[in-house]
Amino acid sequence: MIAEKMKNMVANSSAIRAMFEEGTRLAGIYGAENVFDFSLGNPNVPAPEAVKEAVLELLEDEDPVVLHGYTNSNSGYADVRGAVAASLNERFNTNFSVKNIIMTVGAAGGLNVILKSLINPGDEVIAFAPYFGEYRSYTNNYDGVLVEISPNTVDFQPKLDEFEQKITPKTKAVIVNTPNNPTGVVYSEETIKKLTAVMEAKQEEYGTEIFLISDEPYRELVYDGAEVPYLTKYYDNTIVGYSYSKSLSLPGERIGYLVIPDEAADSEEILAAANVATRILGFVNAPTLQQKIVAKCLNEKTDISYYDRNREALYNGLKECGFECIKPEGAFYLFVKSPAADEKEFCAAAKKYNILIVPGSSFACPGYVRLAYCVSYETIVNSLPKFKELAKEYF
């Protein structure tokens, strides 16, 4: 009875749902403390105390009719958008104003809004494997075609030679995600310069506009002083999708924004389309209380040191067991080489030790597995003896 397009998606999604259920089932049998669930990117560091303070202030100071009302523009409260623009300008020396910012229902909402705004059926959207699997669904929502660049498993920087070959006159957008889910890799400034040079040349060659969509929910989650270049400064046709899900630990609240700079081709038209797309896709506007909260918390940071300690403990622990993995500079994921040729077998083997991890094929990179280390430090410490036992099956 359901739509044809949904049938495959429902079938494929059951693997992930099965993992949720498996975690709950195992916790019921062995106790939650004996289950090592590295499957989900759900921050375990609580939102900064300032979030709670912001809510209390807003409930006290704001007219509830405005605070919980529709925003005048579907793009969000003008004061919030202005505050976001000012904060970006201060941090990145950019030149955004109210009109360049569209508040969105998280980064997922923002990506849907911009793809709805840009994509005609058959248009191509390029993503670099490994990539967040939802990019394929989002592109498919608008009958676009996701074109995959194969993974560079040496350092997980994008393969620019293959990229250059796969750009066609139908290429409408390129999605990058740095710091990256699932690898934790940050694209270097050198990478960005080369990548955007390829895009400039191809725009010239084909007489087209190719948009660089920077999906950056992990921008604030970096370690060892890593720098994440701000992409609008390298390429005019850049559109930024941001989320406060990880930086303020508000993933369930669905709040983020799009930046559509003046420098982008037909910027005014795209902004108008994104405004309308926000409405007709059923978002209507980003949740209003959350808009006001983030505007009050623009200088707040999540406790990176917690994730950093987890990163060190899990990375070092796994290396000691004999696993291969590059050390991530950002996000809260480790992307580990599967010691079994079929990484799904390895995930199944891990489950015997109550370790839940996600196969790399979910990210278009089979042969690897993703571990989300946004879990308690104790979970990591207690999991390491289990990983040691698991390793003995292979090394």
Next chain:
Amino acid sequence: MIAEKMKNMVANSSAIRAMFEEGTRLAGIYGAENVFDFSLGNPNVPAPEAVKEAVLELLEDEDPVVLHGYTNSNSGYADVRGAVAASLNERFNTNFSVKNIIMTVGAAGGLNVILKSLINPGDEVIAFAPYFGEYRSYTNNYDGVLVEISPNTVDFQPKLDEFEQKITPKTKAVIVNTPNNPTGVVYSEETIKKLTAVMEAKQEEYGTEIFLISDEPYRELVYDGAEVPYLTKYYDNTIVGYSYSKSLSLPGERIGYLVIPDEAADSEEILAAANVATRILGFVNAPTLQQKIVAKCLNEKTDISYYDRNREALYNGLKECGFECIKPEGAFYLFVKSPAADEKEFCAAAKKYNILIVPGSSFACPGYVRLAYCVSYETIVNSLPKFKELAKEYF
């Protein structure tokens, strides 16, 4: 540069945007108290005090990692869905459980989720004019075809003879909205029985399943003791889309739910598809704090008496001026016959008196105008002399 599908929508939406801007411009010149803006369905009754109390309790009692985190299921918190089901069962003697409820980003989000789940390109979705113009956009999002039943301007109950003729083997869904935007009419039980009998017969005739989608953000907004039949009790293939936007005055917060009953054909499959659609359309889950708030406020009501007083004052005032209008039993709209053949001319004439109203053609019913009376009582009282002047141009 934008998608072809968006071009028309951007062009058409600028009329509404122009109205917003006009309101702001007029308020700047004449003062907000001298502008009579009946254009928007944005509740002016504040959220019940219980909403604020719920937030304070939640901030105190709940683990922020859970309160602001992703929900385990994209369909929402199990406890919230269970509480919604129990509340509906108690009120309407239904038999829903956790699994039948999907928390959504308002009714607009819910309608997009269910249409994405059901509609194949070319499938037909029937709506009865006058109807909320967004139904056309939502249907178009999934390449469905909106089929319009012409308005019955006698009492604005649906034209069931035309309905019967326009159902085809491609009819996948029928959207009803009662209490209705823009007329305020409540479909009588007799209407519902006849309407669903037509659908049953056509299902039988064509061997198809035709879903009745009940969009009911105005269910709680009824006057004079009007009863709004609960549609799942009249027709198995009913899907309910609800929103707390009006009943709790939370339109900006984007919180509502879908009910997909066990009785609907392939209910399990549709529930699974709606869960996936929630994720891939970029909603991910309904805003989590708001989910918990509404679960605590299921027995709260907005101040209907405020809207009722407005209804009486505006209805009686307009009748005295000579305008024709049926008295609404629900929602917070009056649908008034335009004294000019072209109602857009009438809207333009009203603007001269700083009165902002929406042309009926936005609801597929030209020759009428919609007035949203979710404004302050003073606005209504002060507008009446202006309406009197406006009337003199026609009567």
